[in-house]
Structures are given as structure tokens and as C-alpha cells.
Amino acid sequence: MAQFRQCPDTGLFFHKEAENLMKANAVAGVVCLLIGGILALLVVLTRWPAIHLLPADSFYMVLTAHGVCALIFWMIFFEMAILYFAGSTLLRSRLATPRWAWAGFVMMVIGAVMTLAAIFGGKSSVMMTSYVPMRAEPHFYLGLVIFAVGALIGCFVYLGTLVVAKNEKTYEGSVPLVTFGATVACIIAIFTIASGAEILIPTYLWSIGYISHIDPAMYRLIWWAMGHSSQQINVAAHVAVWYLIAGVIFGARPMSEKVSRAAYLLYIFFLQLASAHHLLTDPGLSVEWKLFNTSYAMYLAVLASMIHGLTVPGAIEVAQRKKGLTNGAFEWLRKAPWGNPVFSSMFISLVGFGFLGGISGVVMGTEQISIIIHNTIYVPGHFHATVVIGTTMAWMGLTYLLIPVLFRRKMIFPQAAKMQPYIFALGMSMVAVFHMAAGTLGVARRHWDMGFAGNPLGFEYPATAYLLMGIAGVGGVIGVIGGALFCIIAVGSLVFGEKLQKEAGLLQSFGVPLADSAYTNEKPARLPMAPAEAVEADHGESGFEAPGTFILAMVLLVSFVIYYFINWKYLSEVWGIS
């Protein structure tokens, strides 16, 4: 018999088994973020030329661990929690096969520990990309494979839950947009994990001697089919979280269900093309293949993101205007709850992802422009904007939302929590922008010593490059402080936060079920469709319901166009290559 409890504050229903899985996955994710953040501090202090903290061998080891821990483990653990939330909680359905979900979780933990053990063993400093024929210890790859299989199980549990919900008619009509988005993320994840298996299993076999040779170019192609698609999971999932938070805080409804869902479908259709971005300066790939693939078939996935970039803030604007905040173009935005970390994290995530991460990503993914950016520190600059300011901040906002709802604890340090998104965003924007700037001066990524001390050939980057790396270092420290604050508040709330329900004890915060008394055997009422009257009203005569958002979108577009052509200009000045 499936047991549920209803959150008295939000009305959300939690299936007991699903609830514990969400907690366990979210906590595991935050632990990985914490480790990743400590490693980030070591990395960024080493790349700050005036400090140059670690020796070379530890730097490469720590950098490998930082990438793996933050990008793979933190992201995917948290995504599992989101899937279970979107499948079970949002649909008011029991979770399909919770035992399998636990098995998946345990595998993910084992895999993560195994890979980290390999890295900290010191003989697997191969970076997360582990390009062959550079060789890590076998359990480096094996851990990743086990982790991926665990995540795959989670994806199937999610799909199973959708089937259960449909069969048991737990909702009316079509699934909510947020669940639709999570489903897109899940489908992309399955493709991604399949690519990962296709490359990591042979590589594991190679590392223990069963396979004699893996083609290095083929490795890069398939590895990036996983590596880039997994960023597409993050995007699909964090866009879903944007819609979720807009819905919870503002009661926003999608401007158009059709447009938002169609945009999501574009992600699915064109995701598998993405691997080309990373291979634009590789040998032997045909021009047609690169053009089609790097642009995801004429930038249709970019189009999708640009659509969400309008419809998410647009939905918020419409909801705010309906509440009477109709003065000028931006009253709705000025009077948004900027002191609520759920909202501020989400909105910074949206703006930062679009302006910093999105624009730089499309520019550097342009076939020829890659020549002046490939493998410079511009690349980490770009993806800290996407995956940290974009995805990580969306997850942080969701965490703030879930602490009282899912964990039934009051958040500690509310004043610090108000500041946290701004501190983190400030620091990470500095990292992103100044790494990008240093990259345009040619500073290499994954590089221990930009000064080339003691090298008989010697080379000096311009003094500006050192300055930029120094400022990025300051930003990194601020970012780590912001990240630490988040971890302290999140974990601290689970331990010390005031209980909103007497059953929510310490162990309960970390995945142990609440006492039975918290639940009932009663099936939740069917999830109703959104109220219809709301819809007619918005499409006012002009149909221009969110003018402020439109202005913001045009600002984005203009910045985009200018920045794009500036880069062509830079490119045109370098040596001729043909």
C-alpha cells in the first residue's frame, strides 16, 4: 500500500518511498558539491599566478577530481532527485519500483567513491575527459560505468512512474510542463548514458588489457556524444526548474503550452549532434558534418533555449501584471521577491545562463571561431557560466524551496540565505568573465604554470593576462565562499533547522523515512487541470502580454549579435589557414 503525506504549506503530495529517495539523492549531490567546491578552491588558487598554491602533480589530480565531482556527480545525483520529484510528487503518483531506485542510488554511490578513490590514488590524473591513449587506473573507468548504470536505473524508474501515474489516473489531461521537461531530460539522459557505455566500457577493457587499441579520434567523438549531451540534460532539467519555481512563487502559467513543449522537443531532436562542438579543430572531419552538427542543424536547439529565455520570464511578467504590477515595463521585475533566495537564485540562473553562458557557447561553437578559442581558458570561463551560474544556481534555488517542503525543516540563517545567491553569482561571474577574457589572450586551460618558469624556450603572456587570471582568482574565492555558505545553510538546516513537523528528526533529514504517523494510506485526489479562466484573459487584444520581457530579450539579442561579429573580426586578423 503506497503511503502519502501532504505538505500543509504547499499542498504537494509526497509518496513515502519517493520522498526518501529524493532526500538521499539531494544530500549525496550536495556532499559532492561540497567536495567539488573545496577542490575548486585549490584549483583556483593555483591558477591565480601570484599564489600558485599546489605543485603540478597535485594540481592535475585535484583538477581531475574537481571536474568529475562537480560536473558529473553533483549534477546527476541532484537530477535524480528532480526526476523523482517531477514524476512522483508533481503527478501525485507512487514511485514505480522503489527498490530498483535504491539499487541505482547505491550503485551511484559506489561508482562515485570508486572513481574518486582512483583519482586520489594519484595514478588517474587524466582529467574527466580521459582521452586515450592516456591511461587511468581501471577502477577510474569502472567507477564511472557503475555510476552511469545506477543513473540509468533511475531514469527507467522515472519512466516507469510515468506509466504508473497514467494507468492509475493520478492526473487529468496531459502531464504538467515541468514533468514534460523532466521527461525530456530523462530521455536525453538515456541517450547520453548509452554513449557513455559505448566508450567507457571498451576503455575499461583496454585499461585491463583485453583490448589492445582504441582509436583516439573515435574516442573523442563518442566521449563527447556523452559529454555534450549530458550538458543538454542539465539544460533541459534546469529549464524545468525555472518553470517550476516560476509556478511556485508567482503562480505563473506557461505563456503557451504548445510553444514551451515544442521548444523542449527541439532539444530531443537535435541533442545527439552536439559532440561536434568539441571537435571543430580535430583532424579529418568533413566540413558539412561539422557545420550541420555544431549548429545542431541550423541552431535549432539554440532557438529552443532562446524561446525558453522569453517564455520563462514572460510567464513571470504575466503573473505579476495580473497582480497589478503594471507600471512601466519593469515594475513586475523591480517588485519581484529579490530577498527570497528561491527566486533570486532562479532568476540569476536564467539571466546568467543566457547572457554569459549562452552567448559565449554559441560563439565558440561556431566552426571557424573555435580556432581562436579551442582549449584556452575561455572554455572553462564559458561553462562555469552555463553549468555553475546556470544549472548549479537553479539547483540551489530548488534546494531552498525543498528544505521546508521535502525535509520539513525551517531554513537556518535566513539573512545569510538572502545574500548567498548574490555572493555566489558575483564570484562565479567574475570567474566566467575573466577566464573568458584571459582565453582571448591565449592562456591555456588545464595548465599549471602560465609563466613557464625555468623553461629554456620561455614565453611570456601579456601582463594583462596575469591580471585577468588574478581577478578570476579573487572571483573564485568569492564564489567558493558563496558555495560554502550554501552548503552550510542547506546541510545546517537539515541538522539544526527548526522542525516543521515533529517526525522530521535528524536521521529523517538524510533519507530515513518519517515516522508512519506522518503518512496516510489514502490515495491523493486526482491532480486537476489548471483553471481555465486564467487563459483567456491573458491573450489581450494586442497579444503583447509581456513587454518588459520582450525588451530584455531584445537586449540579449543585440548583445549576442555584437559579440558574435566581434569574434569574427578577431578571427580575421590571425594567420591565414586553409
Place this chain on the structure above:
Amino acid sequence: MTSLLPPAQKNWWAVPVGRQEIIWIAIALVWCLIMFFMMPLWHMYGNQNIPTEAYKVTPAKYQAKVNEMIEKYKVREETAMKIPVVAPPDGADVYLLARLWQWYPMLELKKDVTYRLHLNSIDWNHGFSLQPVNINIQVVPGYEMVLNITPNKAGEYTIVCNEYCGIMHHAMLGKIWVKE
């Protein structure tokens, strides 16, 4: 909380889309197409394009070609390690080899002359990063890539390795001099 609820209409796909979204989608689509067509246009009219010419090659064969070139065109040696410097004739095939942790040999080229630069690694992936112009090319073992390069400014250039290649990655440098 309507983004958390099923759409208000059973047939949500038939609900007309607001004018604002249609305009934005149209603008965004046009921009996407412009960006797309910039790339083939640059292939036609631009001077910086990664060529597709590449051959599979074994380390031994590539090393032999490099040695042959050095024998023919060596002009001097540099540093205590006596790294040869090669001054190839105009338009020649120039073979540059990447290995742990060195770019080999060094080159002396002429401004505004086009050379066929061959790039290959005989061990792991490396990154050809020419500074201060900032030209970056991936070097993948087993694949010999051929680039027609035309230096457009005289000076001393350094090749940095910008693909992580192990513990001495940061020490992997090479030199190219461009003469008037």
C-alpha cells in the same frame, strides 16, 4: 501553480500562440539562420578555415618524414638541448611533431608565404596553441593533419601545448620564427 498542473485545455496544442512569442520566435530563427550561413560563407570568402586534409599515419613513419625534413633544411640548433631549427623553402611541406613534452623541430618561416604544415602526435593528444596570435588546433595521435598556413606578421612565436598531456604538460613549448 499552473506550470505544475496539467494544461488548462485538453487540446493545448490547438490553443493559438500569442503574437509576442511568434515575433520572438521569428526573430530568433532568422538570427539562427544568419549564424548558420556565416559558416559556409566564411569557407567561401574567409581566410581562416580548418581544412579536412588528414591521413592516418604511424609514429615511425611520421618520425621518418620529420627527420628527412630536418636533414634537408636544418639551419641551426637552439638551446642546450640542441633542438634543430628548420627553414623550409617557400610552399614546402613542413612536418611538426608533438610528443611528450616537446614540439619538434623549430621552424623558421617567411611572412606572407604559404606552407603546408603537417601536424601529428606520436603519443598522446596535444594542443597546438600558437601564441601570441592565438591559433589553436587539436593534435590527435595517429592522424596527420595538413594545414595551409600563411603567417601574416614577422616575429617570434611560441607553440604552447593546450591539451592536457600529463605531468609536464605545462612545459611543452615550441618555437616558430617568421621573417620578413
